[in-house]
Amino acid sequence: MPDDTHPPDVEPSDSDRDDLERLLAEFDALAETVDSPKERERVRSARRAAVVAVADAPVFGRVIRGFDRADLAEAFLGCVLFGIPMFVEGGTNEVGQHLATHPISLVGTLVGTVGLVVGILYVADIQDVRVQDPLFGVVPRRLVAVLGVSFLTAAVVMTAWGRVGWGEPVLALGDVVVAFVPMAIGAALGDILPGT
Template sequence: MADEDPTTAEVLERLESLEESVSAGEERRRARRIRRLAEGLHRFEQRTLDNVERNIQRYTTRDVLEAFVGSTIFSLPLVVEGGVLEIGSHFATSLVYGVPVYFLANAVFVVTITAGLLYYAEFREVEIQLAFGFVPKRLVGVLVIAFLTATATMALWGRLDTAEPFLSLCRISVVWTAGAFGAGIGDILPGENEGEEIGDLFGGT
């Protein structure tokens, strides 16, 4: 069975032993330079792990801004695609007993995948904070920001039809799908942020 790869701490320890065992001046200087490089890598590794493993407990105004940026980045490529109009038409016209089942199924999919990304993805441990005792703040915030971003960009670039509001809503929902994913990524990847708690802006809810 092959030995496991050594950690940076183990490599650093071996380099220190090597430096002590070398007697020649030039070789000792080389060993010292390599050890210092390993020390820098070890410190970088520790800082990275500390950042990744840190829990996210607060939901702040900066999280909202980062969610908006992430949503915009993921949404814009779809706004210019003609496929958005086709999929939106599919959502609006594919009815079962008068119910837009594909539109509703897509909405459920967006909520589910966003919740999974925020609360169950293993690279971040995000604490679920509830407003009014039952509304998950971060999930609702990400979904609303993504929806508003999708609506604004679609309206700004003339991709909505005011004469057919439901068709326009279906088109927005297509962009919202990608925007929600981008907003979730933008929210949690940077880790916990400084800023004013969202709940404090609404009387501590």
């Protein structure tokens, strides 16, 4: 099956390719054994249907590589969907005030959020996400983009909607971090879930 039946950053796994090649080889062998043109056409039709069925298979279990504008848009959409409740909920500011006065909790929340996103993208096996062309040879681009778009969106929207004032930067940071937690989770899921 040609690779152009899949989006550029989603590829079938090696076992999928092997299974498809075996199936197509069996169809070819079957076509050699039938005598009538009508039977050969039925085998060819079944072979084409198998190729189409594999090409239209859901993307769960596929290998995800690279990170492009479409992935960034999906991450942004996921972070906004998870973030809107945080922007309008007063509890966000209450928790932010607590984090602003407890620096260890603030740092712990940031580190925990990074850990959650790493877990979703690379550990939980929701999808087989591969690191391709990491920044500085070590930092995954997908991780940086998902975290970056989430944090930046939280800061911009909370500022624009008057939920934070930067006259007290530590308090504003605490509020943004509280919104950032679910937004980063939403961005990671939005980026890798099927249909996106």
